[in-house]
Amino acid sequence: MNPEFHSLHQRLARRTFLRRTGIGSVALASLLKSDLAGAVSSSAAPSGVSAFEGVLARPHHAPRIKRVIHLCMAGGPSHLETFDYKPVLAEMDGKPMPESITAGQPIAQLQGKELKVMGPQHKFIARGESGLMISDVFKHISGLADEMCVVKSMHTEQINHDPAHTFFNTGTAISGRPSMGSWVLYGLGSETEDLPGFIVLTSEGGGQSQPISSRQWHSGFLPSRYQGVQMHASGNPVHYVGNPEGVGRDQQRDIVDAVSRINQIRNQELNDPEIATRLAGYEMAFRMQASVPELTDMSGETQQVIDQYGCTPGDGSFASNCLLARRLAERGVRFIQLYHRGWDHHGGVKAGVAKTAELVDQGTAALVRDLKQRGMLDETLIVWGGEFGRTPMAQGSGRDHHIKGFSMWLAGGGIRAGTSYGATDEFGYNAVEDKVHVRDFHATMLHLLGIDHKRLTFKFQGLDFRLTGVEEAHVVRELLA
Numbered sequence: 209m210n211p212e213f214h215s216l217h218q219r220l221a222r223r224t225f226l227r228r229t230g231i232g233s234v235a236l237a238s239l240l241k242s243d244l245a246g247a248v249s250s251s252a253a254p255s256g257v258s259a260f261e262g263v264l265a266r267p268h269h270a271p272r273i274k275r276v277i278h279l280c281m282a283g284g285p286s287h288l289e290t291f292d293y294k295p296v297l298a299e300m301d302g303k304p305m306p307e308s309i310t311a312g313q314p315i316a317q318l319q320g321k322e323l324k325v326m327g328p329q330h331k332f333i334a335r336g337e338s339g340l341m342i343s344d345v346f347k348h349i350s351g352l353a354d355e356m357c358v359v360k361s362m363h364t365e366q367i368n369h370d371p372a373h374t375f376f377n378t379g380t381a382i383s384g385r386p387s388m389g390s391w392v393l394y395g396l397g398s399e400t401e402d403l404p405g406f407i408v409l410t411s412e413g414g415g416q417s418q419p420i421s422s423r424q425w426h427s428g429f430l431p432s433r434y435q436g437v438q439m440h441a442s443g444n445p446v447h448y449v450g451n452p453e454g455v456g457r458d459q460q461r462d463i464v465d466a467v468s469r470i471n472q473i474r475n476q477e478l479n480d481p482e483i484a485t486r487l488a489g490y491e492m493a494f495r496m497q498a499s500v501p502e503l504t505d506m507s508g509e510t511q512q513v514i515d516q517y518g519c520t521p522g523d524g525s526f527a528s529n530c531l532l533a534r535r536l537a538e539r540g541v542r543f544i545q546l547y548h549r550g551w552d553h554h555g556g557v558k559a560g561v562a563k564t565a566e567l568v569d570q571g572t573a574a575l576v577r578d579l580k581q582r583g584m585l586d587e588t589l590i591v592w593g594g595e596f597g598r599t600p601m602a603q604g605s606g607r608d609h610h611i612k613g614f615s616m617w618l619a620g621g622g623i624r625a626g627t628s629y630g631a632t633d634e635f636g637y638n639a640v641e642d643k644v645h646v647r648d649f650h651a652t653m654l655h656l657l658g659i660d661h662k663r664l665t666f667k668f669q670g671l672d673f674r675l676t677g678v679e680e681a682h683v684v685r686e687l688l689a
Contacts, residue, residue: 267657275541275588277546277590278543279591279592280373280547280594281592282420282547282594283552284594286553286561287360289561289598291343291360292615297328298328304322304325305635316609317608325602326557329557330343340356349573352619357618357687358615358617359628359649361631361643361644362616362639362645362649363613363639363646364614365381365611365646366611368609369609377389379647379677386430386666387435390436392406392543393405395657400541402498403536404437405540405542408425409529409532411525411526412549412550413526413549414550415564417552418549429673436543441522442528446496506522516577517574517578519531526546530571531574553598557607560606572592589618589622589653591653596610596611597636613637623687625689629642651681651683652687652688661676
């Protein structure tokens with residue numbers, strides 16, 4: 209063992225030291241992931257890559273956007289009550305579902321039961337100059353009709369919530385793979401050194417709130433510097449971000465420098481990418497002690513802006529998270545995910561969809577309009593949608609999980625605004641026209657960021673992995689302006 213390191217180790221119980229000074233608790237997620245002498249990971253980013261730069265020296269082609277804001281409607285919003293207008297379904301309300309459509313098909317909780325059609329529970333109205341048909345549950349989002357592209361032919365492979373979220377986030381149902389936000393950060397890095405490049409916020413309400421696992425934003429086998437960081441929607445966004453009583457910023461600087469020297473000594477022996485991550489993490493935590501309070505200080509926001517979002521900043525609501533998302537985007541955060549848990553409506557779908565929509569409606573519309581007013585929408589991709597849709601067949605007064613066809617919408621840079629793409633059949637059951645798989649969405653998102661999805665890879669256990677996997681995936685160019 210290096211004598212200098214041994215001496216320091218003897219004089220300093222590292223974790224006790226960090227716990228007492230507070231900075232250890234701020235070192236988010238990966239910083240205390242393993243002991244200082246932990247095993248070397250099976251692969252690493254190219255040498256010389258900093259915590260804030262991606263592995264690509266330059267994008268593969270000219271990017272259309274700088275960042276992604278994913279508004280994840282967790283629980284599976286019903287496309288039949290939101291963005292996929294089906295008049296035939298209304299005509300067939302209460303009648304048996306044609307067996308030719310459902311025979312042998314995966315149905316989560318309706319298997320073996322009598323299947324009856326449930327017509328749309330809310331009225332659809334043609335919106336904007338584009339005439340997009342949007343449900344009347346969206347009083348504010350409907351005003352974005354000429355900004356969005358509604359994809360009506362989404363389909364996925366996992367019929368239960370957690371695997372479906374995993375599939376949408378990582379392109380596979382196998383747990384432990386990198387999330388799409390981690391892939392983006394790995395490729396392009398972050399534009400900020402004062403905040404993590406991948407940040408997650410959650411809210412809930414309006415229906416059954418399925419749990420969301422933190423592995424949905426994990427870096428998997430990528431170095432952990434690329435994983436997402438969850439911030440709290442109410443109270444302090446990061447625990448222990450303030451200095452302990454009696455400890456000033458200069459003292460904290462000394463602490464961080466001392467810890468860095470210890471890690472550097474060990475890294476000279478192991479060349480472990482996780483030690484490099486830890487070094488960068490302590491630096492990030494130190495900077496966050498200044499940047500996070502500034503981020504959440506809303507005193508500079510006008511009352512007009514706050515009223516536009518319809519929230520009390522920091523109240524834990526989806527609308528408040530939307531306001532914070534705009535501020536994160538302004539500060540260079542590359543990938544932002546806002547989960548709203550409340551779209552699981554196995555019963556009472558009519559009232560449930562209306563209630564949940566009300567909780568996300570104004571904040572979503574305000575975010576898009578605010579970004580546009582600030583000249584940022586053209587460099588941002590907004591993604592709105594869930595992990596799957598809901599069945600055209602009734603489950604009592606609700607709808608079951610459905611993976612064969614559902615809707616999501618996109619807005620922002622590079623998107624063909626005021627359009628819809630693809631279609632489901634007249635029942636809203638199968639995607640039948642211009643089908644878009646989840647991996648196709650991933651390929652399209654990466655393309656907008658200037659990345660060729662086939663060329664962004666990471667070698668792990670002897671294989672070159674990528675977000676879109678080895679299965680066929682393509683950029684949906686018809687979605688692009």
